[in-house]
Amino acid sequence: MLYFLAILSGILPALILVGFIYWKDKYQREPWRWIAKAFWFGALSCIPALFIEFSWPELHQPVTESIIGAVYDSFLTVALSEESMKFLFFWLLVRNNPYFDERMDGIVYAACVGLGFAGLENISYLLVCLDDLEDFALVGIFRAFLSVPGHFLYAVFMGYYYSLAVFGPKHLRVRRMITAFIAPLLFHGIFDCTLLSLDMDPVIEFVATIGFIALSIYMWTVGHKRMHTLLAKDNETIFQKTDIKENESSSE
Numbered sequence: 001m002l003y004f005l006a007i008l009s010g011i012l013p014a015l016i017l018v019g020f021i022y023w024k025d026k027y028q029r030e031p032w033r034w035i036a037k038a039f040w041f042g043a044l045s046c047i048p049a050l051f052i053e054f055s056w057p058e059l060h061q062p063v064t065e066s067i068i069g070a071v072y073d074s075f076l077t078v079a080l081s082e083e084s085m086k087f088l089f090f091w092l093l094v095r096n097n098p099y100f101d102e103r104m105d106g107i108v109y110a111a112c113v114g115l116g117f118a119g120l121e122n123i124s125y126l127l128v129c130l131d132d133l134e135d136f137a138l139v140g141i142f143r144a145f146l147s148v149p150g151h152f153l154y155a156v157f158m159g160y161y162y163s164l165a166v167f168g169p170k171h172l173r174v175r176r177m178i179t180a181f182i183a184p185l186l187f188h189g190i191f192d193c194t195l196l197s198l199d200m201d202p203v204i205e206f207v208a209t210i211g212f213i214a215l216s217i218y219m220w221t222v223g224h225k226r227m228h229t230l231l232a233k234d235n236e237t238i239f240q241k242t243d244i245k246e247n248e249s250s251s252e
Helices: 002-024 032-055 067-094 103-128 133-167 170-199 202-251
Strands: none
Touching: 002 032, 002 103, 002 133, 032 067, 032 103, 067 103, 067 133, 067 170, 103 133, 103 202, 133 170, 133 202, 170 202
16 A cells, blocks of 8 residues: 555656646647657656666765765766756657657657656655655655656756757757757756755855755746747747648639
């Protein structure tokens, strides 16, 4: 029963956000089997990412409790391994996907990959806490309201810049592809670094708290705008195609 509860508690927040991004894609929604495939790819990407994290060399104890340790763990140990694997599996998913034909699709598929990753990661954390129900509840709440939305928002920026690379000017493709990897890596690293800094010096704790709140608001606000930007461009494309077909029909 507890194992079922851990799996359900771990995956439910991710599935709720999958439903949200599916609902946001209001023009030509992706087939559910591809949504499920994206979620599955994200879960698979979690396995090599965790292997890399546990294999990564650790800093000495005095350093791990400092800002240097927080930056090292956040950017190199966690963000680099996780975002590189998510980007790889996202690319493997969409490179030959016949339904990846709109700008918003980049965000949809990237978000589902990120949420698949978050779901499996959540389950692994919760399974470790089964012996202590208080820890289990705290970890479940913490990750449901912070970690899972975090993975969702990193993926929004990944999908946004990836779509700009695919559907935008060719001379900007390489730069935007790089940004599609670097942007979520930076957001992820800063997000984790502010959380790891909350147990340090009171001044650092205050700065980290302000930084965490500011970053969270920024990612939600700008991420939401990025979605609407791509939706508006997709809407323009749909109308242009409709006008062309109507003109061709009238000319006949």
